[in-house]
Amino acid sequence: MNVQQTLTRIRLAPSGLPRPAAWALGCAWGLSLVLFAAAPASAQYAAAQAVTANDRALLAQMARDWLTPALESTMADNPDNLLRPEVIMGALDSRLRLAPCQRIEPFLPPGTRLWGRSRVGLRCLEGRVHWKVYVPVTVKAWGPAWVLRRAVPSGTVLTQDDADLAEMDWAEQASSVLATPESWIGQEAVFALQPGHTLRANMVRPLPAFSRGALVRVKSIGSGFHVVASGQAMEDGVVGQPVRVKLDGGRTITGMVRKGQVVEVKL
Template identity: 35%
Template sequence: MKKLLMLCLLLLQSIVADAAGTMPAQSHQQISKLVATFVQQQTSSLAGKVDYQIEDLDPRISLTPCAKLETFLPGGSQLIGKTSIGVRCAEQNGWQILVPVRIRITLALLVSTRQLPVGHTLQDQDIARQSIEISRPDGYTDANQIIGKVLRYSIAAGQILRDDMLRPPYSVTQGQIVQTMTRGKGFSIRGEGVAMNNASEGQTVQVRVSSGRTVSGAARNGIVEIPP
């Protein structure tokens, strides 16, 4: 009886092992297709040419088949460069996996045509378009966005023009004699003073008026508007 019981247990273990060995696994190809569709949809509105390469999953990874697959962008990931796209099974006792992807974005970005000094105001002849594979989502494609802006520091020829390099021109400069204006309901008071700092359009500037008092206002077309 004892031998018969042992034989039954061995047979049962063999059946379970065979079943586990032949159990169908989630198709890696289907996962890759889902990732490809996700990347195409998420990058369709981006300017420039987008290429991507999806890495093959390790063939040793075996996932249970799932009828409810979802794709997502993991927190901290971006749709550029070396990144990962998540795929999860939304069924009970589901699973989750990250698929490595390389996304290349090529844009016709604006670059400097020559070496330019700090404080230089950009003109048409200072910029040109160049097709570049970008590593981060920045840079300019429209010259109208940067013509007339001023360099914060000197740059070399062929350098991509980025937002942190540029500032708006000053509407008021330190030491400049400026007109001040205070407006209220039914009144308007004009005055004069000396600007204590540089300020672009709309920025706050401090002004020392004739009484020696310092007031603050917003730079507007060379005039400092002081609140009542």
């Protein structure tokens, strides 16, 4: 398996979410280019003359030439992709003294995560010493993001006027980037937000559909029937999330919050 085939095994959306929703929420860094398996590369470089210890720039260029086209092609082939990759190669340690080598093979170390700071391996296949080195690489992922234009106090409900669309490096962000307006407009700030910050998933939360103690309708759904009862919410309820409800008879059940102060229970 070559690097192109390996890169196509990236996870672009977390399981259980529709692909557009996963991109919008950036949930659990499903957008990250996480490699499940690093396979040997098919590309090998035969040097016109033996690579010496002073060829560190050439080694870094080999790693770039091997990685960049496959990364760009993989992202371009995915119709849901929102990101534009940028690869920045680092330098090998100047103290390295490598034996001359006639044929070099790039490879991805097992478990490599091509997101932010990473590395690409190079190994000598034909030489007096079969050495192995790792070239540092930074993979930037430029994509749409929303940047706050002003300070937002904790608990404030965000509106379209609170942020501007910009292109940001998603790999630099500590949490999932919110890529679409639907993922943050109408939600409240979890803590005080500062101007210039990129909106991320840990900064906002949905407004509760009802509060603890509220009377709700409990809709129990079975095969070909449904039953509606009333109950009292034992905690705040957010649409699409589970909540505990105390029924009139005293029994406590857990159901999924729906719109209209309804809690749905599947039997």
